Amino acid sequence: MAERPGTATVSALLLVRCVSCVVLWMDFTLVFAILAFSRGASTLVVGLAAMIYALPGLMLGPWIGALTDRLPAAPVLSGCYLLRAGTSIAIISCDSLGVMLGLIVLHGFSNLGAMPAEQILVKKLLPEHHMVMNLRVVTIVDQAAKIGAPAFGGWVAQRFGSATGFWLSASLVVPALICLEFLRSEGARSDRLHQGASRAPTERGQIWHLLRADETYRLAFAAAWIQTAVLGLYDPLLALFLKGLGCGAAVFGQIVSATALGGVAGAMAFRNATSRAGWRLVLYALIGFGLSVLVPGVLAGAGVRLPTALLLGLWVINGLCYGITAMHFGVTQQAHCPAQCIGAVTATARSAQLTALAAGPMLGAMLATHLGIASVLVLAGAVSVAFGVVASLRWRRPA
Secondary structure (H helix, E strand, C coil), rough: CCCCCCCCHHHHHHHHHHHHHHHHHHHHHHHHHHHHHHHCCHHHHHHHHHHHHHHHHHHHHHHHHHHHCCCCHHHHHHHEEEEEEEHHHHHHHHHHHHHHHHHHHHHHHHHHHHHHHHHHHHHHCCCCHHHHHHHHHHHHHHHHHHHHHHHHHHHHHHHHHHHEEEEEHHHCHHHHHHHHHHHHHHHHHHHCCCCCCCCCCEEEEEEHHHHHHHHHHHHHHHHHHHHHHHCCCCHHHHHHHHHHCCHHHHHHHHHHHHHHHHHHHHHHHHHHHHHHHHHHHHHHHHHHHHHHHHHHHHHHHCCCCCCHHHHCCCHHHHHHHHHHHHHHHHHHHHHHHHHHHHHHHHHHHHHHHHHHHHHHHHHHHHHHHCCCCHHHHHHHHHHHHHHHHHHHHHHCCCC
């Protein structure tokens, strides 16, 4: 039986993952701030930068994840952080847009390798009950960083220049590297504790083996993927939807904050809600997520005026249900995936979600052109609700 991790191990791992969340959102803002305001990039270049920033995860995620499984996790994560900091500093001094786009690709690679390495460390160092606590804190920090880090990064870029923001982002790597040096020794000890554990599937495509063999994982993956696809379908149209309702830009910002607030609430309520609802919680969350999108679409389509308070309340529910589904998938993946292939499984699952996020906006835009934005919200919400209802009625109780 694995030893109970010490407080220092749990704290160090939490700090590493929280730094990763903050840096990820801050750098995303700063990259586009420096392109738009300091380098005078055109709309086409900014769009190209957005595409290539996410392209490594979409195209190479499973391969990078499988490679991470065969390497020591702490050194891989240290290398990713150093690459992230190095490219941030290089972007500051780069005047060529072509070279800068290449550096943005490298920045995307650093994010791509960091994610599976973090999951490997969590799997090796924490027992399942600590995984829930770890994921809950990281989710709260991630939701706060989603709002706070871009706002702070944008303020720094405007007040002191984008270079200052990148230097600050790069400096956050230092405490993370110190923690990783400590976790490196803990990881070596954990590897000895896990000797003799059952080996993971050796064939390629471990995630497909897991989906076929493990009904609990299959349910969690399906719910998370459906939710991501639904989000991709309607989310890019949300600002236009609100504009059509007569709402200003401030309301859109408030809805983003309401979604993050719901995500924090979902993270805090996850443990107690799971103990009461069990495995069906994820299906209830999927239904709630769909209703939060379907209801405003139906009311807007019927010509009913939607008060701002109602919209904010619906998107608090939206964020809460999204957070519960995402946390359920994260915990299930950590608990059910063998340690020997969790990097590949995590990266492959993320690539599947990125594919849905990439295809969703194009499909949503096409549907909105012919049916209207309100109808897209109704369709997106109905898909989520239908899957949740059907699965809750027909899905066999996972073992």
